[in-house]
Amino acid sequence: MQNNIAKYRKEARLSQQELADAINVSRKTISTVETNRFTPSVIIALKIAKHFNTSVESLFVLDEND
Amino acid sequence: MKQQDIKTEEQFMGQNIWISLSAGIVCLLLCVYSLIKQDQHIGGLLTVGMGVFFYVVIVIIYLIKGGFPLKMYFQYAYKDEFLNTIDTNAYKHLSFAFVFCLLGVFYKGDEIASEVSHATMAIFYLGIMLLVYGASLLWQNRD
Numbered sequence: 408m409q410n411n412i413a414k415y416r417k418e419a420r421l422s423q424q425e426l427a428d429a430i431n432v433s434r435k436t437i438s439t440v441e442t443n444r445f446t447p448s449v450i451i452a453l454k455i456a457k458h459f460n461t462s463v464e465s466l467f468v469l470d471e472n473d
Numbered sequence: 474m475k476q477q478d479i480k481t482e483e484q485f486m487g488q489n490i491w492i493s494l495s496a497g498i499v500c501l502l503l504c505v506y507s508l509i510k511q512d513q514h515i516g517g518l519l520t521v522g523m524g525v526f527f528y529v530v531i532v533i534i535y536l537i538k539g540g541f542p543l544k545m546y547f548q549y550a551y552k553d554e555f556l557n558t559i560d561t562n563a564y565k566h567l568s569f570a571f572v573f574c575l576l577g578v579f580y581k582g583d584e585i586a587s588e589v590s591h592a593t594m595a596i597f598y599l600g601i602m603l604l605v606y607g608a609s610l611l612w613q614n615r616d
Contacts, residue, residue, distance in 0.1 A: 433479050436555035438616050445555055 409468045413441045415459045430454040479553050493607030500600025507593045563609040570605040
């Protein structure tokens with residue numbers, strides 16, 4: 408699964424720590440989600456989408472293998 | 474859940490990693506020492522005992538300086554999702570390492586031409602588990 412979180416975050420001029428603070432997770436959560444090493448729960452996905460005022464589908468894109 | 478709690482958990486995880494790694498190394502060094510020094514005279518034991526005592530004092534100072542609430546040491550799971558996941562994964566790695574060592578000792582133990590006490594073996598298993606737990610967390614916690 409690919410995601411566009413880094414793109415949205417950079418567009419919003421936020422650091423990983425600032426985004427983490429905004430949605431109450433650790434910075435490592437943001438870092439590992441962005442690098443596709445950790446798949447977040449629906450709750451975190453919804454929180455990120457809500458923070459960027461967008462949909463979860465625009466943040467996360469399924470691969471053919473998923 | 475406050476952001477401060479998450480940051481405290483991150484720091485607590487960092488402390489856990491280094492304590493596990495160092496304790497694992499100390500346990501394995503103790504095993505190696507008892508394996509190569511079969512004729513344990515009182516002078517050698519005193520040196521090792523003092524070394525372990527010195528290490529324990531340093532760990533206690535490190536724990537006190539960490540200043541984490543006592544309940545954190547007894548909580549079952551981390552509140553942060555990522556920390557909780559890597560903690561669970563680390564326990565899985567630890568279990569695999571333990572079983573692997575048990576099988577290794579079971580099949581190859583007789584080839585070591587040296588007497589090893591039950592206490593030494595217990596410290597060996599403990600050392601392996603601590604080392605794998607710390608290494609797993611350190612590896613998963615990388616940026």
